[in-house]
Amino acid sequence: MGQYERGEWKVADYLIASKKCDLLSLEQLLHMGKLVVCISNLVHVLQRERGASNIFVGSGGTRFADQLPQRVEESCAMAEQFRACLEGIDTQTGCHPGSSRLFSGLAYVIQGLDELKRVRSDILSLRISPEAIIDGYSELIRGLLAVVFDAADSAADPDISRILVAMFHLMQGKELAGQERALGAAGFARGSFDNGQRERFRHLIESQERYFQIFATFANPESLALWQAITTEPCTAELERLRRVALAAADGRADTALSDTWYDESTRRIDLFKEVEDRLEAHLTTLCEQKIADARADLDSHCDQLQALAQQPTECGAFAIFLNSGDGDAEAGNDPGPYSTECASPQLGRSLIDLVQSQSVRLQAMSEELNEARTALTERKVIEKAKGLIMKHRQMSEEDAFRFMREVAMSQQRKLVDVASDTINMVELFKKTR
């Protein structure tokens, strides 16, 4: 029991350690924020390259032959920035329980960037279908967005998590807008849309809206205002008109002359989404920096208060070694024993209790707010899991599985996430009763 009188020092020690973890996790979030910016930029140019490649292949190599090299160059430049940003993420010291997914996700993405060389070579030699181009680029972008999703899911600060949740959903919505652009570009260039392509078109439009709604729920006011302004831009109205042309043509024919217009108007709208993304990113960086400054000030203030407490005169020696990480035997010969109250100066004890309790209350409140922000992500997880189960058990494609759930939800007038949840429960039940 020789260390009993060091109790108060230990309390202060763990309290400071807890505050330092808060600071460290914010600093890590700032790094993740920078990575998210790089991902946002890389995804944007990959989306452009995908659209241009589609027009090139869709037109049998006659159109965009001049634009394509420029698009590829932009992508390579952004990929380099992304790689440079990764250098800042240390795989040695950055290793904590949550980072296993991050590193696995990065391995997936970097490998996808290497794969892209083959896809580009196939595009140049016209040995690839527009659908295969969309799938190739989209899979890489899906991997990049998964890193953003994990960042949002693992962020320990509720305000930052909210912004990352908004960011993920904006990027996801924008990606579907990008897929829509590529699909439309290929279709208009080819001069026709078959039933399957129109179905995919509809699905892309509806899913976009779903993601943008969640973005709107979590975005900061400035980003939201910028986003809302897009609806009054001419490109939005023009895009709606072209969507109608593509979807409503009775014989599936489309005017090939509209290909350029489609690509330009879609691009204009997508570039506006990118501006919202940039605004959101600027807010994320400011927020991280502000939070880090606050956390540092809070840590300093705690250190000062604990130092002041330690220097106040006490009735016993306990506080003399209060902030002193000595060998611990200093007071060993003077153990006041388990019944002694003389060491615990009520006034000082009270101040320390207040500090400990306020940290505990703060963490509890943060954890509850975090759960709220992550609910949007939980829904996606449930839907993704149910989709995977349907694909597996009913041998359906990803889109068919999603459509199946959506139709059940619509016919029963229930939320998609509830139908997904029931699906999972039913499969579990089926497993158990077998």
Place this chain on the structure above:
Amino acid sequence: MGQYERGEWKVADYLIASKKCDLLSLEQLLHMGKLVVCISNLVHVLQRERGASNIFVGSGGTRFADQLPQRVEESCAMAEQFRACLEGIDTQTGCHPGSSRLFSGLAYVIQGLDELKRVRSDILSLRISPEAIIDGYSELIRGLLAVVFDAADSAADPDISRILVAMFHLMQGKELAGQERALGAAGFARGSFDNGQRERFRHLIESQERYFQIFATFANPESLALWQAITTEPCTAELERLRRVALAAADGRADTALSDTWYDESTRRIDLFKEVEDRLEAHLTTLCEQKIADARADLDSHCDQLQALAQQPTECGAFAIFLNSGDGDAEAGNDPGPYSTECASPQLGRSLIDLVQSQSVRLQAMSEELNEARTALTERKVIEKAKGLIMKHRQMSEEDAFRFMREVAMSQQRKLVDVASDTINMVELFKKTR
């Protein structure tokens, strides 16, 4: 673009980093497991001390005066073991986003251990009521169990998380059994139970069952079998008889001679719970060690496979620097460019893709299983949050708030967690419409 050809090296690098994080997080779980063992032992002796203190104070200092010092000594010894175990948890290097809560929780607990000195001094001088004794010890134990809860909530391995979830619920149920023992001991020693005390009695019995049910859902078969054997022990039947006596006495009078029997039988039953806890802990340790061995073998096997891939002859120099963390400029003058496919040997690329995808699939499956294990914890979080809101908005005590929710649930024939969830939603709605 000088580093492009290093792509494959990077993939291997991040894949290994991801595997290393898995291993590290298991090693941290083993440490947490040891801490949980110390907490389990400390809680057990604190529960005993609480019971003995209650009889001592309840009997006006006439009974257990001889036992009490021994109980206190046991607690001090276990507190020392707990402190020694903490020395193994480095507040510097162990700092990651999740550990802020752990350190804050430890600060709270260590401070509570210091506070205990005052409580003990009040017990010796009979300046404290039995209820205040229960509250004092119970608050410290609540803090200790919160550390176990956080350990269960932050464990990244689903199997270990399940055992920690079982452990938390067993400890929580056992703690309520301990509170019941203290309440009964004080009541029998005093010779009476008033209405409030009997109400609390009932609440403790019901809540115990609820926790034990969840324990049973997640426990390993050996622990569960040991637990089920308790129901056929004589102490269980005897305790049920004494519970009936305490609850059913029309005039609230109880035979003071039953105090010893009550204490002994409760203690026997609680000691049996402790044996189940020990069994569960042994399983936890074995599981952690097994998982660590597996993760290490998996990491070694990955390193070997990647090394073998690197040594296979390739058509270009990309694999020559595959596992070589050189300065990166080795091949800078020989950049194959974004369209080159010559460096990406399809066969080698495929093997690497398989390794990356299997890690990604494994992490996804783990994450889904984790969510399942944590659902039991989510429910408690929702109930705790709702309880807190009711206490705040209706100025109710913790027990009254809980009873209020339970009565609503019973009258509407719904699950407690659903009522709690509605309560939270209603308060949110109320906040927004104001």
